[in-house]
Amino acid sequence: MARYFLRKLVVYALTFVVAVTIDWAIPHLMPGNPVNTLMGRIQIQDPKVAHQVYEHYMRAFNLNLPLWKQYWYFWVSLFHGDLGTSILEFPTPVMSIITHAIPYTLALLVPAIALSWYAGNKFGALAARRKTLDNTLLPLGYTLTATPYMWLGILLIWVLAVIWHVFPVGFAYDPTAVRGFTWSFTSNLAYHWFLPFLSLFLVAFGGWAIGMRNMIIYELESDYAHYLGALGAPHRLIRKYAFRNAMLPQITGLALALGAILGGALVTEIVFSYPGLGYQIYRAITNEDYFVIQGIFLFIIIGVLLANFVVDIVYLIVDPRTRIGMEGGRS
Amino acid sequence: MSSVPTAPLASPADPTKVEELPIRQPMSGFRESLHFALRNKKLLYGLSMTTALLLFALIGPFLAQHGPLEYAGQLSLAPTTKGGHWFGTTLQGQDVFAQFVTGLRLAFIVGALGGGIAAIIGMVIGFTAGYRAGFVDEVLNMLTNVVLVIPTFALLLVIAAYLQVRGVLMEAVFIGITSWPWAARALRAQTFSLVSRDFVDMARLSGRSSWKIIFREIAPNMSSYLFMMFILLFGGAILIAATLDFIGLGPSNTISLGQMMQLSVQNAALQLHLWWWFLPPGLAIMALVGSLYVMNVGLDEVFNPKLREM
Numbered sequence: 001m002a003r004y005f006l007r008k009l010v011v012y013a014l015t016f017v018v019a020v021t022i023d024w025a026i027p028h029l030m031p032g033n034p035v036n037t038l039m040g041r042i043q044i045q046d047p048k049v050a051h052q053v054y055e056h057y058m059r060a061f062n063l064n065l066p067l068w069k070q071y072w073y074f075w076v077s078l079f080h081g082d083l084g085t086s087i088l089e090f091p092t093p094v095m096s097i098i099t100h101a102i103p104y105t106l107a108l109l110v111p112a113i114a115l116s117w118y119a120g121n122k123f124g125a126l127a128a129r130r131k132t133l134d135n136t137l138l139p140l141g142y143t144l145t146a147t148p149y150m151w152l153g154i155l156l157i158w159v160l161a162v163i164w165h166v167f168p169v170g171f172a173y174d175p176t177a178v179r180g181f182t183w184s185f186t187s188n189l190a191y192h193w194f195l196p197f198l199s200l201f202l203v204a205f206g207g208w209a210i211g212m213r214n215m216i217i218y219e220l221e222s223d224y225a226h227y228l229g230a231l232g233a234p235h236r237l238i239r240k241y242a243f244r245n246a247m248l249p250q251i252t253g254l255a256l257a258l259g260a261i262l263g264g265a266l267v268t269e270i271v272f273s274y275p276g277l278g279y280q281i282y283r284a285i286t287n288e289d290y291f292v293i294q295g296i297f298l299f300i301i302i303g304v305l306l307a308n309f310v311v312d313i314v315y316l317i318v319d320p321r322t323r324i325g326m327e328g329g330r331s
Numbered sequence: 332m333s334s335v336p337t338a339p340l341a342s343p344a345d346p347t348k349v350e351e352l353p354i355r356q357p358m359s360g361f362r363e364s365l366h367f368a369l370r371n372k373k374l375l376y377g378l379s380m381t382t383a384l385l386l387f388a389l390i391g392p393f394l395a396q397h398g399p400l401e402y403a404g405q406l407s408l409a410p411t412t413k414g415g416h417w418f419g420t421t422l423q424g425q426d427v428f429a430q431f432v433t434g435l436r437l438a439f440i441v442g443a444l445g446g447g448i449a450a451i452i453g454m455v456i457g458f459t460a461g462y463r464a465g466f467v468d469e470v471l472n473m474l475t476n477v478v479l480v481i482p483t484f485a486l487l488l489v490i491a492a493y494l495q496v497r498g499v500l501m502e503a504v505f506i507g508i509t510s511w512p513w514a515a516r517a518l519r520a521q522t523f524s525l526v527s528r529d530f531v532d533m534a535r536l537s538g539r540s541s542w543k544i545i546f547r548e549i550a551p552n553m554s555s556y557l558f559m560m561f562i563l564l565f566g567g568a569i570l571i572a573a574t575l576d577f578i579g580l581g582p583s584n585t586i587s588l589g590q591m592m593q594l595s596v597q598n599a600a601l602q603l604h605l606w607w608w609f610l611p612p613g614l615a616i617m618a619l620v621g622s623l624y625v626m627n628v629g630l631d632e633v634f635n636p637k638l639r640e641m
Contacts, residue, residue, distance in 0.1 A: 011476045019481055026493050138628075146566070146621035148573045150592055151613025158601045158609070169602070214628070221637040256479065256513060263484035263574050270578065271596060285492050285579050293492050300485040308480055 001316070008312050012305050019301040023294050024074045028067075035063065044087075053087060060084050060291070083298065084291030088283065094295035097280055102299070104172055105276035107193060109265050112200035113254075120208025121250055125243050127209070128216035137209060144206025149264035153199040153271035160195065167195045170273040196272040204261055211253060215246035248319055255311040258304055364555075367633045374633060377626025384619050388439050391432025399433040399586050400425060410607050419607035422598045427591075431611050434588035438569050438619065441503045441587075445568030448507025450561045453514030458545045460515070461522025472519070475512045483509035484571065491580035499582045502575065506568045514560050521556060525549050555634035559627050566623040573616050588612035 035057040044050040063070070077083075083094040127137040144152075161169045168174075173188045219225060219242035228238050266278030273279060277296050284292035368374055396415035397403040408420040410427075418427035460471040487505055491497060525531060526549070534544045550557065575581060576589025595601075595609035632638045 011473065011480060014473065015477045015480045018477055019486070022486065023489065026489055139625075142621050142624050142628075143617065146570075146619075146624055147617045148570060148577075148589075148592075148613055150574070150577050150596075151609075151616065154592065154596060154601065154609050154613065158606065162601050162604070210624075214631075217638060259482040259484055262482055263571070266484075267574050267577050281488065282578055285488070288492075290492070293489055297485050297489045300482050304482045305480065 004316070005312075008309070012309065016301065016305060020075070020078065020298065021071075023297055024071060027290065027294075028070075049090060053090070056085055078298070083295035086284075086289055086292050088287045088289045088292070094291050097292060098277070098295055098299055101275060101277045101280045101296075104274055105265060105269065105278065108196055108200055108268070108274070108276065109261065112197055112204060112265070113258075113261055116201045116204035117208050117250070117254060120205045121212045121247070123205075124209040124212025125216050125239070125246070128213045129220060134213070137213065141206040141210040141213070144202055145210060147203055147206075148267075149199065149203050150267040150271050152203055153196065153268050156195050156199050157271065168192050170271070172275050192274075196268050196274050199271075200261070200264055200268050203264060204257070207257065208250065208253075212246060212250060215249055216242050219243075219245050248315070251311060251315050251318060255308050258307050262300065262304065364633055367639065368629075371629045371633055373625050374629025377622040377624075377629055380618060380622035381626060384435065384615070384622075385439060388432060388435040392429075392436060395426065395429035395432055397426040397429045399429040400584075403429075407603065407605055418611055419605070421594070421608055422600065422603070422605065427608055427611065430586045430591055431588075431615065433586055434591055434612060435615055435619075437499055437582070437585065437587045438572070438616065440499055441506065441572040442565040442569040442619075444500065444503035445506035445510070445572065446561055446565035448504060449511040449514060449564045449568065450557070452508065453511040453518055453560070453564075454550075454557070456511070457515040457518025458522055458549065461519040462526055462541060462545055462549070464523075468519075471515075475515050475519075478509065479512035479516070481509075484574065487571070487575055488578065488580065491575060497580065497582050499585065499587075502572055502582060503568070506571050506575075510564060510567055510571065514564060517560065518553075518557075521553050522549055525552055555630065559630050559634075562623050562627045562630070566620040569616060569620055588616055 035054065039050070039054055039057070044053060058064075065073070081095055083098070086092045086094055086097055089097070123137060124141075127133045156167075157169055160167045168191065170192075172192055173179075173185065174192075177185055177188045179185060216239070220238070225238050225242060228241070265276070266281060268274070269276045269278035270282045277299070281293060281296050283289070284296070394415075402424045403416065403420055403426040404414060404424060405416075405420055406424045407422050408416050408424075410417060410419040416426055416428065418431055420426055421430075456471050456475060460468045460475070487509060490505060491502075494501070522545075531544060531548055534548045539547075572581075572587065573589035573592075576587045577593045579593060581587050581590045581593075589612070591612040592609055595605065600606075600608045
């Protein structure tokens with residue numbers, strides 16, 4: 001078990017170093033002096049602000065230092081929580097933009113992932129080898145999982161918000177709402193949260209349901225299931241065992257799917273103008289606010305690594321083979 | 332099995348007809364696959380849908396009467412048969428049909444190229460890791476795990492944001508070199524289970540080179556698996572490309588399905604009810620990727636007798 005954890009930790013540490021290095025290297029790899037390129041592209045009219053931005057970039061990139069020192073300082077400022085300053089909202093630090101955006105992204109992602117995973121597994125397991133349910137779930141699941149996240153969002157807005165006026169078109173809350181821990185504001189938040197959540201949930205649900213259905217069919221055709229059947233075990237029992245075995249790949253799949261769902265959340269936020277990380281990154285990209293892009297990337301890396309670690313622990317609890325040092329949880 | 336023609340009973344006295352004795356020859360692998368393939372609804376549906384879309388992507392641009400980015404005459408025109416605006420025009424007066432077929436063609440290019448590159452990298456790494464256990468395996472496995480954990484989509488965002496000129500080819504290459512890990516991992520496991528078989532040992536004893544053994548002995552035994560892997564990578568690449576394009580990191584100087592959606596949202600096409608602008612691109616991606624996935628299940632059932640529905 002210690003070996004299992006050690007391997008995982010090495011992978012995560014290595015991933016983090018690689019990701020940070022890439023994050024640092026990309027501006028340096030591009031041809032020319034990155035500061036001049038950036039200044040040329042952002043085109044700030046006010047010469048005083050332009051000078052300030054230029055100074056800031058020069059300090060941030062430390063271009064006069066040798067490369068290894070620049071790299072070292074990148075790490076130092078990273079551990080001091082300094083991710084640079086936003087150009088679009090000039091003296092706002094990138095860190096504060098991110099900490100303001102994160103709650104919204106998490107509020108969408110966590111329930112969408114958890115509920116879609118749970119419901120997808122349940123429905124997928126129910127549908128496997130049951131004709132009528134399978135004939136509806138299978139096409140539905142494939143349609144959903146093949147839908148681009150943003151398009152489902154567009155569709156939901158168009159039908160439910162623009163045509164029927166049942167839900168708001170976007171944003172996290174009404175611009176007129178008074179912020180605070182009041183019932184009216186909370187319900188306003190929930191009202192605006194529902195559609196982006198739903199569109200994330202639906203696409204992810206399709207994938208989990210299909211995955212579980214296929215896994216259960218594999219399990220039901222395996223030797224132990226046939227043997228149990230030959231012994232006269234009730235169907236319910238066989239399906240229960242099949243479900244337990246099919247869960248393991250679904251847990252591993254959770255770690256694998258994180259990146260895709262995250263990408264989905266980013267574009268869903270853009271469609272709904274929901275002020276999470278995705279919306280911020282979109283704003284940063286369209287306005288060429290590079291430190292924000294790089295900072296959000298680092299945060300996404302950290303989040304995904306943490307989530308992977310949680311999945312590993314869950315796997316350890318669910319699969320007894322990893323605990324007694326067998327090969328069940330091999331990375 | 333009803334389609335297998337049963338040979339007419341030959342009289343034992345006639346020695347020339349011995350070969351036609353009604354001994355059921357086991358069907359060859361290919362014929363058996365074909366037999367089940369032609370009866371698999373999922374496969375047939377997926378294949379015909381994909382083919383139809385491919386033909387549309389190939390022929391469509393020749394039917395379009397306007398360039399995808401040029402001003403085509405009228406703003407926000409609803410679909411009409413007049414002037415070739417079958418899908419209407421955008422808020423800026425560009426022909427949606429022309430944009431749609433261009434985007435569809437790009438989707439196929441990105442899918443084939445991105446999926447192809449990912450499949451090749453996945454095969455090289457998966458085969459090597461599975462065939463050469465030990466240190467090489469450890470290193471490649473570590474590499475796979477690192478790329479697997481990195482949220483590659485976010486990585487693509489950062490890289491694409493810094494590129495000044497973006498092309499379809501570059502997008503496909505980037506998608507290819509970031510989406511191979513799961514394929515490599517699956518192939519490594521498959522290779523692992525084949526390496527210890529007798530026929531591989533025989534090939535080794537005969538002194539053949541490793542790559543020859545991998546491509547002559549191991550790969551053909553999972554050809555169906557490789558094909559299905561490519562289909563999944565193909566569909567995945569299309570979805571990733573659409574997402575990137577939607578964020579505004581699509582190819583410069585042309586238009587993709589993702590960019591169509593981005594522009595329609597940016598220009599408030601939803602509020603203006605210009606449904607002909609934002610419905611077709613998403614619908615096309617959904618139909619294409621969905622039919623690829625359904626085709627994949629169909630193939631799985633064809634190649635794996637356990638999965639066939641009785």
